Amino acid sequence: MASKNKTVETSVQVADFLHSFVEKEQKKQDSFRLIELMKNWSGFEPKMWGPSIIGFGTYHYKYASGHEGDAPILGFSPRKAAFSLYVIAQGNDNQAFLDQLGKYKMGKACIYFNKLEDLHLETLEKLCKSTIEYLKKAEGKMGC
Numbered sequence: 001m002a003s004k005n006k007t008v009e010t011s012v013q014v015a016d017f018l019h020s021f022v023e024k025e026q027k028k029q030d031s032f033r034l035i036e037l038m039k040n041w042s043g044f045e046p047k048m049w050g051p052s053i054i055g056f057g058t059y060h061y062k063y064a065s066g067h068e069g070d071a072p073i074l075g076f077s078p079r080k081a082a083f084s085l086y087v088i089a090q091g092n093d094n095q096a097f098l099d100q101l102g103k104y105k106m107g108k109a110c111i112y113f114n115k116l117e118d119l120h121l122e123t124l125e126k127l128c129k130s131t132i133e134y135l136k137k138a139e140g141k142m143g144c
Contacts, residue, residue, distance in 0.1 A: 005069040007050040014046045014054055021052065022078050030116040031078045037121070038074050041128045053077045053086065059135045073135050074128050085111040087131040097127040 044057035055072020062068035075086035
């Protein structure tokens with residue numbers, strides 16, 4: 001039996017989440033700024049995914065194992081230690097963008113950064129738009 005996805009779109013209001021979850025004022029300001037930027041770059045309204053991911057748009061994926069589901073095209077989470085940024089950074093020639101992105105750490109499935117000023121925003125925009133284009137082309141053909 002296939003397992004159910006834990007990270008699904010919820011009805012929680014993004015602003016309510018930020019005001020209740022994010023303690024540091026700078027992180028809260030960075031979160032609202034990142035929402036503004038990602039909304040502008042993607043054309044999608046922010047939605048909560050799971051308990052702590054703010055996502056923009058949606059795409060359907062299906063792995064070779066047969067597991068499939070929906071996920072946000074772009075997203076981030078203002079976690080306690082650092083922001084987690086969810087974009088497609090590997091596998092679609094984005095290394096040049098990553099080289100110019102600024103101060104971050106690469107995780108297995110996301111990019112970690114401490115504050116928005118650590119990132120080069122023009123490069124972040126290019127990375128986000130590249131992710132959108134990649135997923136438009138790959139939707140229905142996703143496989144890992």
